[in-house]
Amino acid sequence: MGRPHRRRRGGFRLWVSRLGAFLGVLSALLFAAIISGVLYAGVRVRKVAQAMPDSTALSRETAGGITQIYSTDKVLLGEIYTRFQERVDIDQIPQILRDATISIEDQRFYEHPGIDLRGIARALYKNASGARRGEGASTLTQQLVRNVILRNREKTVERKLQEALLAYQVERSMTKNQILERYLNEVNYGGQIYGVKMATKLYFGKELKDLTISEAALIAGLVQSPPKTYPFRHLEAALDRRNVVLGKMLELKKITQEQYDKARHEEIKVLPNEPKVVSEEYKAPHFVRYVLRQLKLRHGNEVVLQGGLKIYTTLNWEMQQRADAILRSSIRAERGRNVTDGAMICLEPHTGWIRAMAGGVDEKSEVNFTTYGKGRQPGSTFKPIVYAAAFETGKYGPDSEMIDRPLKLGRKVWPKNYGGSGGHGNSVTIEHAVAHSLNTIPAQLIQRIGWKTVVKLAERMGIKSKFPQNDLSICLGTSSATPLEMASVFSTFANAGDHAEPMAIRLVIDGRGNVLERNEPQIAKSVIRESTAASIGRCLEAVVERGTGKGANTVPGARGKTGTTTDNFDTWFVGYTKELVTAVWACNRQEKVKLDPKTRKPILDENGKPKMGPVYLKMDSDATGGHVCAPIWGRFMEAAVPIQQSAGLEPIPLPEELQKLRGATPQPPPTPQADRLNEDGEVVISICEETSKRATPYCPDVVEKSFPKGIKINPCSLHKAPAESELTAEGTTDTHSTPIPALATPGPVLVTPAPTPAPTPTPTPEPRRRRRETPPPTPEPRSRVEEERKPETPVPEIELAICTESSKLANSYCPERVTRRFPKGTRLRTCTLHKPRPGEEDR
Template sequence: MKPRRKQREKRAHAGLWAIIIVLAGIGLVGYGCYQGVMSLIDDWCADLPSVQNTTAFDLPEQSTIYANDGTTVLAELYMEKREPVTIDQVSPYVLKGTVATEDERFYDHGGVDLQGIVRAVVVNLSGGQEGASTITQQYVRNTILSSEMNEISIKRKVREMTLAEEMEQIYSKDQILMMYLNTINYGDNCYGIQAAAKHYYSVNASDLTIAQAATLIGIPNSPTMYNPVVNPDNALDRRNVVLSRMLTNGVITQEEYDAAKAEDLNLNVQEETGTNGVYLYKYFTSYVRDQILETYDHEQVFQGGLQIVTTIDPEMQGYAEAAVQKQYDSGRLAASNQEFALTLVDPNTGFIKAMIGGKDYDADQYNIATSNSGTQTGSTFKAFTITDAIEKGINPQTTYMNCNGPVEVNGSKIYNYGKQNYGSLSIANMTAVSSNTGFIRLITDTSSGVTPESVKSVAERLGLDGDNLGTAPTITLGVYNANTTQMAGAYGTFAAGGVHRDPTGIMKVTDRSGNVLVDNTAGVEGKQVITDSVAYAVTQVLEGVIYNASYGTANAAALPSGQIAAGKTGTTDDWHDLWFVGYTPQLSCAVWTGSRDNSVQLETNTWCQEIWRDLISACLQGQPNEDFKSASAPNYNSAYKGSGKSEDEDEEKEKEKKEEEATEGTTEGTTEETPGETPGGTTGGAAGETPGGTTGETPGGTTGGGTTAPDPGSSSTPGSGTAGGSSGTDTAG
């Protein structure tokens, strides 16, 4: 029996060892599989970004443009409409309802819900439909793994679960929930609960009711299918599912559930009021947007969450719009397509305080106030010729120019407005009356030193675009182009004592993290481009345009408050453009009127002066009047004597004539015995040698001719006739 027992024991031991060997083999295979799986997982997750990276979860965030008060929203620039909020700015119904609907074990798991996975498998195998992704996983999928969102694979799921677990180790549950609520797609291009609340119900997320909260909670499951605007019936059914889960999880009571379920969707959709996200002051705001896009790329502007505070003053902008609208409503316009444009600038900071780029932005977005091509400036350009002359030592008060016409330049004849003749005028009075012929003589007389090239250089120093300026002698008459923003900035240089500041619409720019990218809060850095002496001398000349009763072409611009101002009118050939550019110590403003197609003929009118006067008066209302800061006189050392005769010289000449006539009369009287030798005697002698007397030396007689400057208030005063005065009419010829 012993041998048999030993055989049995041998067989038993052999079977045991076989089992051990099999199990060991299975273990080795399992271990190998485990190692392979872990190696595969490591390989899949090798390039995952770190959730500790603060930019890893940056989402597209709208940029906002504000007025200078930092609160008035002018525009929202976005690819995805999103407005992040904090947990205290969200209704508790949203917070608890989202957890009850999307991830009821959210506060219990570590990023991955194994029970949820098992439950989802059972439900799906039994013919139902249920997902197992936690709120953390959904957030990861919509942000850091958004490029893989539509990929259906085990690899993507493993990567998602790995990042979700890592997130849960770094962020609190409430932080993750708010990240999710600020990110998720709620349809209609709304991302985040705040954007959705404002869009669908015109309320903040903190003010959502139970029914409203449930409607929004239901949308992310399928943003198109459950969009309450597009598919209201589906949205209502989904809302009721959410309400049921809120009831089951104790978020709401039975009474609250019944009441909410009985409600309709009751949407109050917030309609878009702007154009491409631009809501207010559209010409100005689109100009700022375009300026920002020249500095930052499209993605940063439309997705980077920039906060852009502009220089626009809502109150002053309102005054500008009212002043312009008053003219539109006046019934005095020359044509239906006549428009106005203006730019109001603070010369001491460079800030654009108001801007109007045309009549209707929605009809035509071309901004006349900032256009690169600009429009002809007419006689407003003469201010730059005066500046050049004063810099060259020519005294505008004592240097006289022949202001009769015509003057021939390059085969063309230049006239004054209405072919008037003004005789000899000082450069100051020549400016006030805006004599074209006098300025042409000044810029073409080689002995003056004033040349087209030097005038162009002055204009460029004062901020005009040299690419739009030529060097023909008619540059002084404003045949080249500029826009109202450039002209307001240029004249603002005179107001600021010769310090030029490029006009800007941007005060401050910060990024989504609060880092300051642009800071102009103290104003644009200025540059002394002309001396304060020259600037003040120019201002004294341009004051005469407004206040010289005999010659001034802008009497209508005088401010009722008595605040001192200076400026210049401008008119172009055939009256296609009318301008007034004026300034006070506080503000500089350029106003233009015409038509976009250059077809309207405006004749003479004071539209621009009236707009300027009404706007500046409103802006400075209640403020004390200020004087321009005086400066010492420039060094008037030029040998240039002008092309006309001064009043003193004319008086002396007239005295000499009278003495000569008296002498001749005495001689004639002694030869009366031979009357036929001197035909005409006393009345036909010397007087007959000069037909028409002294008023006939220059055709025009009492309408501005003669070699003497007209006396103020006389019939020969250009300001009292069609040549100027308060009508502001001058032409570039």
């Protein structure tokens, strides 16, 4: 019997041994799994962190708003926006609305560091227990990061990790009030309504300060699901959500039981009409779209459409109205000659300011003929360029005599004069040839002085369109040019040989008062000699007095040139006075069935139907530049010149911040946060982020850092009080003789002086960043007008032409350019995007 007993005892030991081994292996595997999981999570977090956007984008990004465009005579030409949004400071948002938002969205907002672990645990428990389906745990900071920086709602591990890490970083760089302010300005409250200010205005038709508890709770409740609680369409759902918010506010003791009962039974009255986002109803629509196109190329769509810009243009609204009305009525009156459309553009020759732009008879059309495509053949309006090139040689002038006869080019005799005459072989002066628009004389001149000479001068005078290589027929206007280009050319004659580049935008200010653009006239001096400009002016005066442009002789001091292309496809008149230069163009453009150029059969669309498209047709034989366009020019200039002469009496509207700078008196500067000790016994000091020295009242970006007690830190010497001359900004008037706001460089301006702090030694330890947990007892008023940073020694600058498409140094083939300032000695790569066509390299 003893032997079986020993076997059982041995079996028990074996079982315990095997169990221990199994548990050991299991523990090892579990430990390995945990280590692997930690390493894997670490790798994932590191990858996410490396691909993570910059958290400081949140503090840099401007709140959206409505972009507004103004004329020089203080008229709002249009508003551009893709959503309703208007920024408001935190101190203007009522406490009841702040409490309602925090209660329902993030009740521990002032306690957590951007990520609420307790809230995550609570949400997991409630979702698992079914007590409340779908409870979220995102903090206000996480929601703000999601909407402003990440801009996506993908439910992936990477995005959630990025959101959490960014929220933690944001909390270390911004105060709680700054985060809350940005949140209440950025969140969607249904439809295209963003921010509490527009939500209050569009739902209730009132200001924030007038909100009731019930209305504040309704607005706060919209954030969770804006489409499902949109008050204009789902008011009952919005009211149900309001009641949930009120209950949460009562639970957290933000309101009393009496306030809860009253708010819950309060009747909510939402405005009857749902707002519509309309951004295409402009005054001067062709001009406004021209301006927007330039700004989008330079700053991007988002800045223009959502940046709340103030754009101050060169257009005069009164002059524009006359241009539109005269063009439409005149083209309508010429329909008997098969004239159906046209365009007109007016410049101020001394500045290049575009004063009026009528891009076509149909204002709603996207086609702006003043700048459309490659342009049209300018006809005889090109001839003054040929004569100017000849006058520049010093061998020719208005009184020079030449024989009126065509050239012999091999077997070809070319050209004929208008009407089919080959010239009479008579001796005529150049002035006579210009006045009567002879073709033979400019043909002789371009043959003598050379095609390249004429082309180079045309480009310097403002024509950016390409020229056919070595084609002498360009002297008769067979190349292409837009009305804007032709007006630019003639402005050189009106401006005594100096050429002003056409410009439409004078000043652009963003939603926070920062100057994005401040454009001055770009003048190229002595493109032609002053004597050449005067001689051309004399010839063009003869055109109006006794030549083909008599239809414009109702305007005192008028000078100009007619143009009519072969078979009367295009007619022109371009002319000027000392005040203005205007180009008028007309055509017969109709919608017709598109034909294949080879087979001449209709081109069919995907449904087998003939495609329709614009077709240019012949006008009547008497629809010439002198008969059609010169009278239009005369009628417009009779109205426009007096407007130009009387312009400049009133300043254009400026943003409120710049208006305040006029006559501003120095105020005591804000005092940086005083040094204090933290819980570790270290001293907390306000540090300038840019220089890492003790902050002064003029440092724009300040953080608090901890240092060993007794450390001494030198004050920042980069940011100083502005000079007295910088304390005012003059308004702009409607003439170029008065400057636009006197801001030295694009950027904000401060109007307060600074004391000079005593120097102290430089710190040696590396400071560690700490977030300011609570705002100062008396927060300084926030303003969009901040400090202009000026170097102690001015850096010499140069102006360079930049291609708007490649952002590189423009070459002669870049179609769109903008002039920018750079430190002297800056070297930029030349644009390689725009190149000459084959065979044009010698140009």
